[in-house]
Amino acid sequence: MTCINHRLLRLLAGFCLAALAATTSLAQDAPQRLRSIPLQAGMHVIEAELALTPEQRQIGLMHRRDMPLNHGMLFVFESPQVQCFWMKNTLLPLSIAFIGDDGAVVNITDMKPLDETSHCSQKPVRFVLEMNQGWFAKKGIKAGFKLSGAPWQR
CATH class of the missing domain: 1.20.5 (Single alpha-helices involved in coiled-coils or other helix-helix interfaces)
Incomplete structure (x- = not known):
């Protein structure tokens, strides 16, 4: 028995x-849908979903088929580190900006859908912003440009 x-x-x-x-x-x-906040890039307003937890950051923009203009995802980390991202299960072509604690863009790179190549910050950062590919270039945003919004207010 x-x-x-x-x-x-x-x-x-x-x-x-x-x-x-x-x-x-x-x-x-x-696709996950997260709470969003407004960010300012000069005269441009970005509606950025906040990826705050390790699980939210791991999933990111995976499985999305589209993303509205001026929308993106802001990844927020606990401490500055060299951050590296890839595009596993991500269907959208994206541009990624690595951002310092003062809101200044450290570097920007374009990423291809479903590509597992790592794209890393050139120095330790706590913030990473993903937007539709070409968004930063079309707005004239380059390394050194300062974003503003709640994450960078003291």
């Missing part, structure tokens, strides 16, 4: 784990 109970328990545990894995997989295939 106990042998049968152990087999049954193992079988049920296996089904539960499989169901949990399937649910987790489905949840990860859907």
